Amino acid sequence: MSEFNVVTETQEPDLDTAMKVVYQWNYEPEVEELRRLYDKANEAQWIAEREIDWDRPIDTECFSSEGLGVAIPIEKTSYWKSLDDEITTTVSRRTAAFRLSNFLHGEQGALMVAAQLVNAVPHTDAKFYAATQTMDEARHVEVFAKYIDKLDEVRPIAAPLKDVLDETLKTDDWLKKLVGMQIVVEGLALYSFREMRNLTEEPLLKELLTYVARDESRHHAYGVQYVSRCIPQLTDEQRTELEDFALEASRTLIDSRNNSTFFTEALKIWEEAGIDSSALLKSLQEERDELTRNAKPGRRLGPITGFVIPTLRRCGLLSERVATHYYGFLKENLGTNLVGDDVQQFLEIVPDLPEDTGRWVMGEIQ
Ligand SMILES: [Fe+2]
Ligand SMILES: [Fe+2]
Secondary structure, three states: OOOOOOOOOOOOOOOOOOOOOOOOOOOOOOOHHHHHHHHHHHHOOOOHHHHOOOOOOOOOHHHHHOOOOOOOOHHHOHHHHOOOHHHHHHHHHHHHHHHHHHHHHHHHHHHHHHHHHHHHOOOHHHHHHHHHHHHHHHHHHHHHHHHHHHHOOOOOOOHHHHHHHHHHHHOOOHHHHHHHHHHHHHHHHHHHHHHHHHHOOOHHHHHHHHHHHHHHHHHHHHHHHHHHHHHHHOOHHHHHHHHHHHHHHHHHHHOHHHHHHHHHHHHHHHHHOOOOHHHHHHHHHHHHHHHHHOOOOOOOOHHHHHHHHHHHHHHOOOOHHHHHHHHHHHHHHHOHHHHOOOHHHHHHHOOOOOOOHHHHHOOOOO
């Protein structure tokens, strides 16, 4: 434990928010599916310290053999293969710590938004549920911090993620908070946790992601059930505003200008570990065709097309107008290969939400 100070060195300056607080005097169950979700969340509480064996060392070999989680397989270049094991292990470990740090910071954002939702949502059942989510998110912050502490060190939050968290915390509109957090951020998290959980062979990480992802699928269900209930009662103008809020958040998260911050961070990690990044990139450039020739078929839709947009469609927040905007910026970032030649084709590529998100996130169904 470090020394106690009222003002700490690591805190950020305050963020002014304009949240409206709502009392609700009806305590009877009113939104049945949310009450059921609350009961389920109570049943599913777990204790990180007790349920997970934290004494196990992390098997860092796993990170080296799993690739670096970037689209281009730099770990297959001849330059990479010529490097000392010690260097490549360091890079793999730090890259994993970087990705997990963003999960960690995202969890802190989720913790604070969930707590705001307790105050801001107008239905008792929805307040109850948000209270259980607040507890869940505190536990998620706890486990990611613990894991990163064993692995390496916490790295700073990526700017695009921080922007989306700020906007979601700042808005005075509880429906925007729901859409920003429960649909966009939780959608991105659920998709990423699923991928990482199914890919990793590191036992401790796999175990904690199993616990976390199970909670997250409930958080996502809360968003879907609550938002779908509300949409039909909104004016066109209100619905358009919500659609745009989700669009901006999604755009911020995957815009290529923002992705360059990920690349900058990756370069930093390489150089810290003693890699000559220009030699690595040169080797990549020269061997690119060879490396991608035998790439496995099957495309990765990514979190926005693969999960966030399907969720918006389910909730009634994907008008033709906003779908055109999604198509436009996804095409710019990913190319027509992944999004189709026009918006109609794009809408056919967008999958349906899995029937059972809980089983989907565990990789039991596609
Ligand atoms: Fe979480
Ligand atoms: Fe969550």
